[in-house]
Amino acid sequence: MAKSNEVTTDASTIRNILTLRYDPTQNTSLPILSSHDYDPIETVSVEYIEKSMQEYVQNKIDKSKIKKIAVALSGGIDSTLILALLRKKFPDIDVETISIKFAQSLDESEKAAKTSEFFGVKHQTIQLENYLKELPQAIFAVGLPFWDLHWYYVVKKARTITKHLASGDGGDELFGGYTFRYSKFLSLVTESSTPLDKVKAYLACHERDNVSDQQDVFGPKAEFSWDKIYQFLLPYFDNKLDPLNQVFLADYNGKLLYNFSIVNTKIHNHFEINNVSPILSQKLIQYSTRLASDQKYDHNNDLGKLPLRHLLKKLGADQFISKEKYGFSVNTINLWKSFGKTTCEYYLSDSRAVKTGLLNHNWIKKYLTQNDLDVRYVNKFLGLLAVEIWYRLFVTKEMKPSDGL
Numbered sequence: 041m042a043k044s045n046e047v048t049t050d051a052s053t054i055r056n057i058l059t060l061r062y063d064p065t066q067n068t069s070l071p072i073l074s075s076h077d078y079d080p081i082e083t084v085s086v087e088y089i090e091k092s093m094q095e096y097v098q099n100k101i102d103k104s105k106i107k108k109i110a111v112a113l114s115g116g117i118d119s120t121l122i123l124a125l126l127r128k129k130f131p132d133i134d135v136e137t138i139s140i141k142f143a144q145s146l147d148e149s150e151k152a153a154k155t156s157e158f159f160g161v162k163h164q165t166i167q168l169e170n171y172l173k174e175l176p177q178a179i180f181a182v183g184l185p186f187w188d189l190h191w192y193y194v195v196k197k198a199r200t201i202t203k204h205l206a207s208g209d210g211g212d213e214l215f216g217g218y219t220f221r222y223s224k225f226l227s228l229v230t231e232s233s234t235p236l237d238k239v240k241a242y243l244a245c246h247e248r249d250n251v252s253d254q255q256d257v258f259g260p261k262a263e264f265s266w267d268k269i270y271q272f273l274l275p276y277f278d279n280k281l282d283p284l285n286q287v288f289l290a291d292y293n294g295k296l297l298y299n300f301s302i303v304n305t306k307i308h309n310h311f312e313i314n315n316v317s318p319i320l321s322q323k324l325i326q327y328s329t330r331l332a333s334d335q336k337y338d339h340n341n342d343l344g345k346l347p348l349r350h351l352l353k354k355l356g357a358d359q360f361i362s363k364e365k366y367g368f369s370v371n372t373i374n375l376w377k378s379f380g381k382t383t384c385e386y387y388l389s390d391s392r393a394v395k396t397g398l399l400n401h402n403w404i405k406k407y408l409t410q411n412d413l414d415v416r417y418v419n420k421f422l423g424l425l426a427v428e429i430w431y432r433l434f435v436t437k438e439m440k441p442s443d444g445l
Contacts, residue, residue: 108134113156115152118319127161192307204313222287249417
């Protein structure tokens with residue numbers, strides 16, 4: 041397997057990842073977009089979307105001589121669409137699906153298994169008892185301090201099946217899939233909202249690890265400042281786009297570019313496996329950003345990814361269309377109770393990142409001793425754990441990738 045990429049992480053990277061969950065100073069393979077790329081001039085054409093995806097897959101097949109391909113199947117619209125496309129348009133390709141079952145979490149693997157059965161393909165479920173067990177290996181592969189690296193397990197499993205892995209990456213960002221925060225954002229902004237007001241509203245909608253005392257997480261070396269964070273996001277809201285398209289632009293230029301794209305690429309390289317992401321084809325990126333926001337998201341019914349839903353119906357998979365958002369996700373509260381808290385206590389009680397001034401010992405001590413932590417603080421602690429593991433792997437080098445947690 042390939043070695044991890046060269047690490048160039050500094051204090052600003054730690055600051056950005058622990059605040060935004062991505063680092064916009066990293067290099068990305070996807071094109072960076074501006075507000076000009078979101079001028080709505082296209083109309084919805086399910087046929088064009090289907091043709092673009094089909095051409096992308098065909099080019100991959102021709103270039104890599106693909107005979108068998110694995111599909112990361114969560115049971116949601118995007119991954120189901122990729123599976124349906126492969127089975128309907130490329131019947132000669134051998135397809136096998138993969139899902140994850142996290143311990144004490146919502147089990148979406150059963151739906152994935154039923155979907156696979158419908159399409160007549162073999163399905164495998166990864167059983168994960170301790171999500172954190174291989175975190176050092178995953179962080180070593182990525183070279184960045186992320187904790188939510190479920191993709192590591194997916195690609196590791198896929199490598200035992202084939203050298204080609206297909207996914208529905210990009211569906212949420214390009215076609216309006218994050219419906220759980222669009223309505224909240226629209227309720228927080230008005231016609232008189234300034235670009236900075238919108239930036240703050242946008243951040244307020246990211247509740248996963250948005251803690252009220254974020255600035256106190258860091259030590260002096262991190263040089264945390266909200267103004268530095270705002271400066272990254274202001275260009276996405278200081279333009280003439282409608283509020284939802286501003287959110288779509290920020291989503292694309294945020295976690296998709298500087299988390300998913302970077303992380304997934306590095307994990308694919310680590311396991312020497314080829315990435316097949318039809319929704320992220322150059323044609324679909326350009327096309328999707330030219331659609332009006334209401335062609336992707338129905339505000340009245342809080343329903344997103346409208347064009348992809350129509351395409352899934354066209355491919356004869358109506359029964360798999362659901363309003364709920366599916367994805368590979370772990371219940372971090374239960375993870376905290378079973379493995380997370382004790383692991384964080386072990387590594388953060390004598391934190392190297394604290395000693396060097398990146399993290400704040402007082403903040404850690406204040407919350408680590410509390411019972412029944414809010415999920416946002418649990419997720420923040422998992423982020424701190426990733427920083428500590430990264431620091432011991434790449435800075436002090438006292439840990440080895442093979443060290444389990």
